[in-house]
Amino acid sequence: MLEIRDLHASINDVEILKGVNLTVNAGELHAIMGPNGSGKSTLAFVLAGKPTYAITSGQVLLEGVDMVGMAPENRARAGLFLSFQQPMEIPGVRLDQFLRAGYNAIHKARREEELDVLKFDRLLTRKTKMVGMEAALTRRYVNEGFSGGERKRNEILQMAVLEPKLSILDEPDSGLDIDAVRIVAQGINQLRTPQNSVLLITHYQRILNYVQPDYVHVLINGRIVQSGDKDLALQVEAEGYDRFEAKEQALDLSPSCPPLPKGEGDVSPSLLGKGARGLG
Amino acid sequence: MTQTLATQEHVYLEAFRAFQRNGAVHDPAWVQALRQSAMDRFMELRFPTARRGNEEWKYTDVRPLAATPFPLPSSANAKPAPQEVRLATFGERTWHRLVLVDGQPAPDLSSLNGLPERVRVMGLAEAVTSAGDLVQSHLGCHAAHQSEAFAALNTAFLHHGAFVHVPDGVFLEQPIHLIFITTRGQQAAFHPRVLIVTGRDSSATVVESYLGLDNSRYFTNVVAEVALGRGSALKHYRIQRQSEASYHIATTQVNLTANSSFTNGAFDFGGGLVRNNLNVLVAEEGSNCALHGLYMPTGDQHVDNQVIIDHQVGHSDVKEVYKGILNGRARSVFHGSIIVQPHAAKVNATQEDKNLLLSPEAEADTKPAFWIYCDDVKCGHGAACGQIDPDALFYLRSRGLSEAAAKGLLVRGFAAGILDAIQVESLRKHVNSIVSARLEEWLGQEA
Ligand SMILES: Nc1ncnc2c1ncn2[C@@H]1O[C@H](COP(=O)(O)OP(=O)(O)O)[C@@H](O)[C@H]1O
Numbered sequence: 195m196l197e198i199r200d201l202h203a204s205i206n207d208v209e210i211l212k213g214v215n216l217t218v219n220a221g222e223l224h225a226i227m228g229p230n231g232s233g234k235s236t237l238a239f240v241l242a243g244k245p246t247y248a249i250t251s252g253q254v255l256l257e258g259v260d261m262v263g264m265a266p267e268n269r270a271r272a273g274l275f276l277s278f279q280q281p282m283e284i285p286g287v288r289l290d291q292f293l294r295a296g297y298n299a300i301h302k303a304r305r306e307e308e309l310d311v312l313k314f315d316r317l318l319t320r321k322t323k324m325v326g327m328e329a330a331l332t333r334r335y336v337n338e339g340f341s342g343g344e345r346k347r348n349e350i351l352q353m354a355v356l357e358p359k360l361s362i363l364d365e366p367d368s369g370l371d372i373d374a375v376r377i378v379a380q381g382i383n384q385l386r387t388p389q390n391s392v393l394l395i396t397h398y399q400r401i402l403n404y405v406q407p408d409y410v411h412v413l414i415n416g417r418i419v420q421s422g423d424k425d426l427a428l429q430v431e432a433e434g435y436d437r438f439e440a441k442e443q444a445l446d447l448s449p450s451c452p453p454l455p456k457g458e459g460d461v462s463p464s465l466l467g468k469g470a471r472g473l474g
Numbered sequence: 475m476t477q478t479l480a481t482q483e484h485v486y487l488e489a490f491r492a493f494q495r496n497g498a499v500h501d502p503a504w505v506q507a508l509r510q511s512a513m514d515r516f517m518e519l520r521f522p523t524a525r526r527g528n529e530e531w532k533y534t535d536v537r538p539l540a541a542t543p544f545p546l547p548s549s550a551n552a553k554p555a556p557q558e559v560r561l562a563t564f565g566e567r568t569w570h571r572l573v574l575v576d577g578q579p580a581p582d583l584s585s586l587n588g589l590p591e592r593v594r595v596m597g598l599a600e601a602v603t604s605a606g607d608l609v610q611s612h613l614g615c616h617a618a619h620q621s622e623a624f625a626a627l628n629t630a631f632l633h634h635g636a637f638v639h640v641p642d643g644v645f646l647e648q649p650i651h652l653i654f655i656t657t658r659g660q661q662a663a664f665h666p667r668v669l670i671v672t673g674r675d676s677s678a679t680v681v682e683s684y685l686g687l688d689n690s691r692y693f694t695n696v697v698a699e700v701a702l703g704r705g706s707a708l709k710h711y712r713i714q715r716q717s718e719a720s721y722h723i724a725t726t727q728v729n730l731t732a733n734s735s736f737t738n739g740a741f742d743f744g745g746g747l748v749r750n751n752l753n754v755l756v757a758e759e760g761s762n763c764a765l766h767g768l769y770m771p772t773g774d775q776h777v778d779n780q781v782i783i784d785h786q787v788g789h790s791d792v793k794e795v796y797k798g799i800l801n802g803r804a805r806s807v808f809h810g811s812i813i814v815q816p817h818a819a820k821v822n823a824t825q826e827d828k829n830l831l832l833s834p835e836a837e838a839d840t841k842p843a844f845w846i847y848c849d850d851v852k853c854g855h856g857a858a859c860g861q862i863d864p865d866a867l868f869y870l871r872s873r874g875l876s877e878a879a880a881k882g883l884l885v886r887g888f889a890a891g892i893l894d895a896i897q898v899e900s901l902r903k904h905v906n907s908i909v910s911a912r913l914e915e916w917l918g919q920e921a
């Protein structure tokens with residue numbers, strides 16, 4: 195589904211991603227954990243094609259097609275979706291109207307059926323019920339006057355409507371109380387299929403109590419320093435990121451040296467030629 | 475320099491003398507006296523061409539306009555084609571329409587049969603004789619032809635135009651549409667005059683629309699006087715789509731009496747050099763005034779909106795929101811003045827002008843200002859110029875919308891508040907379609 199090979203990316207000439215390797219297969223859910231500022235959102239934005247970021251080297255393949263240089267709308271049409279960490283207000287643009295425009299643009303590109311207002315409205319009503327969102331919100335301007343929880347749920351709603359192959363969810367749990375986290379998690383679970391993959395970015399282990407990841411990766415300072423199964427998330431929760439940060443610094447000191455010895459229960463990305471995979 | 479300026483104004487003096495000898499001679503003496511005094515005043519005031527110490531015209535240079543000897547229109551009435559008329563007569567069939575073609579009333583294109591009893595909508599020249607007293611008590615009494623050169627020039631040539639009177643207690647359901655069509659190949663100066671009088675506790679909607687059928691270079695200098703009776707409500711809209719090579723100077727002078735309510739929507743799409751003076755005089759307490767404006771210049775168009783709200787008395791609410799969407803090398807000016815005179819307590823006023831620049835060469839000057847000589851007042855203002863928000867653009871594109879479509883949505887969203895404020899549905903649809911067509915042209919097919 196998604197293959198990231200030695201991805202380097204920068205913003206304003208500052209390198210943020212320093213060689214990310216990752217392979218996500220169809221049907222898998224990968225969690226990416228990391229402290230603030232480690233480059234999680236950068237990775238999400240780079241994958242979605244935000245123009246302010248520059249990919250300086252590496253490859254990003256979605257179903258074998260290189261996405262580097264592809265316009266964000268074409269990535270969306272190819273089946274990629276980004277749930278924003280901080281969904282913004284868009285004054286004067288109605289949610290239902292904009293989402294129908296997106297839906298139809300994607301369907302048109304795929305030569306699938308486009309929907310008129312009436313049919314789309316029916317679809318939207320169904321999806322709002324599915325993610326537990328108030329239908330009236332879809333007739334408002336995008337995120338205008340929405341609470342933090344409503345904004346996040348709105349992202350999940352859009353994912354439900356657009357039915358992407360690969361969803362990148364950038365901290366869909368941040369700023370939410372535990373009930374709201376559970377609701378968002380439920381939405382994510384309902385949308386999981388054997389064909390679709392999810393990259394779930396999170397700072398805390400909390401949401402992983404409700405969403406079962408196949409793999410967990412720890413991102414520190416623009417690199418994946420450790421990968422594992424869901425126990426790795428518990429380890430992060432128990433120990434914090436300090437130990438992983440120390441490990442990343444060690445990587446930095448010996449960039450051309452042989453890979454570090456393999457730790458217990460973890461897989462160093464540099465040991466895996468093609469990208470970090472689970473323990474399998 | 476003085477020599478050439480003198481000649482510039484003398485073109486109009488010559489035209490005035492010819493005009494006096496022709497049709498105008500049959501008008502009542504008071505009209506002729508009004509014209510004469512206005513012409514005299516214009517020759518003293520002259521065009522506001524000075525480039526120094528001329529704050530009101532600082533950003534709008536009318537020297538090219540003053541230097542062009544625009545003749546009066548020929549009396550031969552050109553006939554627009556039916557499809558051209560349809561462009562102008564938007565809205566519902568039930569609207570009351572008064573059409574003027576190249577400054578002259580066109581009764582065959584107008585439809586005024588369905589007017590309720592006592593409501594008067596007619597050409598101004600006709601009104602001067604048939605509704606003499608009422609017209610005389612307002613015409614030239616509101617607009618400042620003593621101090622404003624363009625108002626003086628219009629008054630000197632006042633003849634054709636429109637008169638609307640909604641008597642006491644009448645609620646007019648259907649909008650009145652005053653349509654000014656400028657046909658192809660016109661190169662003249664037009665001075666249409668509009669007078670709208672609403673009676674006590676009445677209510678009406680008046681749409682003024684200006685349509686040019688080609689890209690000729692002409693000069694429209696319109697003055698509208700709007701007098702609201704006590705407790706009356708007027709919705710007034712102005713849709714300007716004249717030639718992008720033309721000069722469009724418009725003065726709208728509004729007089730608000732006790733408990734009256736005035737809603738205005740000003741939409742400028744056409745015109746090469748456009749200057750709108752909207753002056754509202756709050757003469758009595760308890761009035762309410764909501765002014766909205768949208769301008770969308772492109773190419774080398776220049777649009778200047780000067781809005782002055784003068785509170786002689788207090789206890790009044792004002793909301794003023796203007797927005798500009800600028801493309802190409804377009805230039806816009808917004809100059810808002812809210813004046814609160816001493817003792818005009820309990821004024822609640824906000825004014826705002828926001829501009830969206832779609833091109834690096836476009837430029838907007840905006841200056842909302844308050845002149846407050848009273849303590850007990852609530853005021854707020856805002857001004858902004860900016861580009862399309864790149865983060866919002868990325869958000870929409872990440873959902874599959876093309877760049878052009880995403881920009882189109884964002885720009886329309888920027889204007890949404892102004893468009894939503896149009897309280898007549900078919901008018902709102904019409905203006906929306908003009909905005910959409912313009913954006914499609916600017917941003918690409920998909921927008
Ligand atoms: N516009 C920018 N210019 C320079 N550095 C930036 C910019 N935006 C973000 N960064 C830096 O990039 C790093 C990674 O940020 P981000 O990807 O948002 O981290 P995370 O999502 O993991 O908290 C941070 O150190 C941040 O300061």
Ligand SMILES: [Mg+2]
Pocket residue numbers: 234235236279364365
């Ligand atoms: Mg982040």
